[in-house]
Amino acid sequence: MKRRTALKNLSMAVAGLVALPAWASGWNPATLGPVAVLPPAEEALLAELVETIIPETDTPGAKTLKVHQFVLRMVQDCYGEVAQNNLNQGLITLDQVAKGAFEKLFIDLDVTQRTAVLTHLQQSDDPATKAFISLVKNLTIQGYLNSEYVLLNMMEYKMAPGFYHGCVPLKA
DSSP, rough: HHHHHHHHHHHHHHHHHHGGGGSSSSBOOHHOOOOOOOOOHHHHHHHHHHHHOOSSSSSTTTTTTTTTHHHHHHHHHOOOHHHHHHHHHHHHHHHHHHHHHHHGGGSSHHHHHHHHHHHHHOSOOOOOOEEEEEHHHHHHHHHTTTHHHHIISSSSSSOOSSOOOOOOOOOO
């Protein structure tokens, strides 16, 4: 009896591990589905934050590729309540630091001021603030590098690396 239960639990765990990261590679906004964790104002703030981390140059930036939706989906699906609360509180702290330093909201700052705010938050003594910046930064980089656009247009992603060429004459 216990063997059946153990096998059933093991197969469910393996199926969950296989299915979880399947959408995280080669994703696009359509594959993420609706992500409504934050109010629109805070989602726009997160979009500007990820754009500050990976700005648009000759290639699309993080905001253009909607990496903020990837960050929200990952925090919602893969992280616990502590990380979700840390994200919400971190966005509030981000605006507070921007207002304290430049008397403007983070969205209204220019690039150098945004960078100064992020540097200030990264050097903060508060572990929750450091965890927030680290979480958003890591997920932004992961989301950008695993986006469908980057994989297909910048990294020349191939679904099956290496090919089998049968019946090829060998040199002796």
